[in-house]
Amino acid sequence: MTITIKDLARVAGVSYSTVSKALNDSPLVKPETKNKILKVAEEMGYEPNFAAQRLVSKESKVIGLIWPTLERLAPSSLVSNINEEITKSSYSMILSVNSIQSSIEMFKRFQVDGVILFSEGESESTETLSLPSVTYGVGKNKSYPVIDVNYQAAMEDAVNYLHQLGHRKIAFVGNLTTTDERQIEKSIGFQKAMTKLEIFEDGCLIDTEGFGWYDGYMATIRLINSPYQPTAIISASYDISAGLVRALRQENFNVPKDVSVLSYDNIPQMANMEIPLTSVGVPVEEIAQAMVQTLTKFIKYPQSVPLVQSLKPVITERSSCAPAEKNLISE
Amino acid sequence: MTITIKDLARVAGVSYSTVSKALNDSPLVKPETKNKILKVAEEMGYEPNFAAQRLVSKESKVIGLIWPTLERLAPSSLVSNINEEITKSSYSMILSVNSIQSSIEMFKRFQVDGVILFSEGESESTETLSLPSVTYGVGKNKSYPVIDVNYQAAMEDAVNYLHQLGHRKIAFVGNLTTTDERQIEKSIGFQKAMTKLEIFEDGCLIDTEGFGWYDGYMATIRLINSPYQPTAIISASYDISAGLVRALRQENFNVPKDVSVLSYDNIPQMANMEIPLTSVGVPVEEIAQAMVQTLTKFIKYPQSVPLVQSLKPVITERSSCAPAEKNLISE
DNA sequence: CGTAAAAATAACAACGTTGTTATTACAATT
DNA sequence: AATTGTAATAACAACGTTGTTATTTTTACG
Known part of the structure; x- marks a missing residue:
């Protein structure tokens, strides 16, 4: 008909x-x-008729995004941005929330031109994907292109930024007990920078043991009751920052007068928080753009794309950081 | 090759x-x-070869899910459940985060067998979708099947439940200033039940003006500082409850000793909160199951499926509600 | 005008399946 | 042993496109 x-x-x-x-x-x-x-x-x-077209020619102009874990805000913000970018490049995007394995299988059936891998940490296998792919995070041990967002550099920038503001006692609140290499890189970057500046102390690393805002809240409460009293805190993610800010408010710390706060995840939503948070990281728009441009180029000319592409983190100043002289936590 | x-x-x-x-x-x-x-x-x-199969036969065994707004937790929990249910029915699921319009267009190209509409509120148009579809929420003004989760009944159940525990001063914390019919239904249900029991008072409705946990937090602070001092609070969603609980804790209210809390959204995650929350609503698993069963049946026999199918909300008791006698907020 | 070259269109063979029809092989019946 | 019936397989025409080749129509020029 x-x-x-x-x-x-x-x-x-x-x-x-x-x-x-x-x-x-x-x-x-x-x-x-x-x-x-x-x-x-x-x-x-x-x-x-799409099927008929597919039958004779190879291109489908569709990109598949694999996202097994529907969860926190920062990733979903990146997904939205990627979707926009893909649309701009006159592709369409479909999303699968299944395992990598079965997603790939389905995408092959649909003859998608490429795949964006969004596997949140854990045991991301090293195996090849049999379809043009990109992912982001840490650029090593992958057989397909990775957009490296340079977590270590981001954290070092953050520490140096606060150091220049005069802070000497800086705490890091993030997930320390995880196999997710992204999280590990963040804390390594922090430690490196602190050690270099010779201000690393015991107790400046606080483990959230999770990713949710409540984990951030609880960790902050623990920090406040600990002997290490920082004048500035670096948080490992948007969600953790949400809890962090909440805890500080509750305990009557004024941000940034009493404590400065700097959060990882450079997403616009940072501006909508209780206190607009100064943040560090590669802006999501930039990550999204790099990912789809790399993928589309890779689809056309597989050889032309480097396996690892490093993006430069930036600090977006809002209003949660202030010079240190006036804000010693214990006075 | x-x-x-x-x-x-x-x-x-x-x-x-x-x-x-x-x-x-x-x-x-x-x-x-x-x-x-x-x-x-x-x-x-x-x-x-999928394309070749598609070319000759009509069935694709794929269901498309349209989800234009990647956001809060309750919906994403439902999406996961739907995905499982779809897999169980030996279908596959693909997801589009685009507008309804362009999602449908893409799904038609893929020849999906059916569509699940996940449009979060606002201006969901009444138009027909030209593809077998289901949605959930409020069952009216739709030209395709709706799984009605009976928000009004859920809220009435909640009020009656608390009333039986002896509560007479009950507050509702939810989004009042919205065009989302789901939210509207919730507050209507609450008001109806309160009026029937003759315990409705001015000030028992608190507007969060939004959906996020922080909106819930702020609204609760306002409630605490208002003249209306409830012994029980009903929250309109998981995320709002998160902020609600946080605010109560901060202001040194013990749940459920000082205030009982009952939340909408019957999802397992309620058990993982600071305080395991007693919740009301149709369990997500049940909604998911009803949606995909209805859709698959509709695909095969369009006539056999009723336009509106009502599900019965239930109260899942956890540990956030207690009898009222001992917990007058102002003593 | 006639003819060759160029431009425009038509014909047709793929692509990899499924379902229908045609053919073959083999058994059962007389 | 001829006839019929049935089970098994083969042949073939779709499905709706795209790209290649063949044919027609138009244009240009001696």
């Missing part, structure tokens, strides 16, 4: 192969007939 | 039509040849 190019051919009075060419804007068909056919197609509400 | 049924036919020494039948487990082919073919297919790693 649906309309095919043969139907168009019949009413336009040409052969169906001419219709095909006209619709694909081939130079082999006379402009006037092309227009006539286009008009007919429009009038009849023609829609090309 | 990929393997087709013709390749299998060649090495199995039969015609390709026989291979097709064998692979589809047709009774028209002798068991032994069938086995032989199956073995060859296995050995050669044959994978059917």
Whole structure:
């Protein structure tokens, strides 16, 4: 009951192969007939049959995104951005929330042109994916391109930034007990920078033991009751910061007067928090753009794309950090 | 370079039509040849070409889920459950985060068998969707099946439950200034029940003006500082409850000793909160199951499915509600 | 005008399946 | 042994496109 190019051919009075060419804007068909056919197609509400197209040609103009763990805000913000970027590149995006394995299987059936891997940490296997892919995070041990967001550098920048503001007692609140390499990199970066500046002390690392805002809240309460009294705190993620800020408020610490706070995850939502948080990290828009540009290039010219591409983290100043002189926590 | 049924036919020494039948487990082919073919297919790693299958037959065994707003936890919990349920029914699920309009367009190209609409509130148009669809929420003004989760009844149950525990001063914390019919229904249900019991008072409705946990937090602070001092609070969603509990804790209210709390959204995650929350609503698993069963039935027999299907909310008791006698907020 | 070259269109063979129809092989019946 | 019936397999026409090749129509030029 649906309309095919043969139907168009019949009413336009040409052969169906001419219709095909006209619709694909081939130079082999006379402009006037092309227009006539286009008009007919429009009038009849023609829609090309995707399966038939797929059967003869290789490109599907669809990119699959694998996201097994629907969870926190920062990732979902990145997904939205990627979706926009993909649309801009005249691709479509479909999302699978299944395991990598079965997602790939399905995507192969759909003949997607490429895959964006969004596996949140844990045991991301090193195996090859048999479909053009990109992921982001830490650039090592992968057989496909990775957008490296340089967690270590981000954390070092954060520490140095606070150090320049005069802070000497800086705490890190993040997930320390995890196998997620992204989290590990963050704390390593922090430690390196602190050690270099010779201000690393016992007790400056606080383990949230999780990713949720409540984990951040609890960790902060523990920090406040600990002997280590920082003048500035670096948080490992948006969600943790949410709990962190809540805990500080509750315990009557003014941000940034009493404590400065600097959060990882450079997403616009940071501005909407209780206190607009100064944050560090590669801006999501930039990560999204790098990921889809890399992927589309990789799809066309697999050789032209480097396996690891490092992005530079930046600090976006808002209003949660202040110079240190006036804000010694214990006075 | 990929393997087709013709390749299998060649090495199995039969015609390709026989291979097709064998692979589809047709009774028209002798068991032994069938086995032989199956073995060859296995050995050669044959994978059917989806596009070709789509081209000849109508079923795709794929269901599309439209979810334009990646956001809060309760919905994502439902999405996960739906995905499981779909897999169980031997379908696959793909997700689009685009507008309804363009999602439908894409799904049509993929020839999905059905669509699950997950449009979070606002201006959900009444138009027909041109593809078998289901949604959930409030069952009216829709031209396709709706799983009605009966927000009003849920809220009435909640009020009555607390009333039976002896509570007379009950507050509702939820989003009052919205066009989302789901939210509206919740507050209507609450008001109805309160009025019926003749315990409705001015000030028992607190507007969060939003959906996030922080909105819940702020609203609760306002409530605590208001003249209306409830012995029990009903929250409109998981995220709001998160902020609610936080605020209570901060202001040194013990739950449930000082105040009872009952939350909408019957999801397992309620048990993982600071205080395991007693909650009301149709359990997500049940919603998920109803949605995909309704959809799959609708795909096969469009006439056999009622436009509105009401699910019964239940109260899942955890540890956030206690009898009222001992817990007058102002003593 | 006639003819060659160029431009426009038509015809047709893929692509990898499924379902229908045609053919073959083999058994059962007389 | 000829006839009929049935089980098994083969052949083939779709499905709706795209790209290649063949044919027709138009244009250009001597």
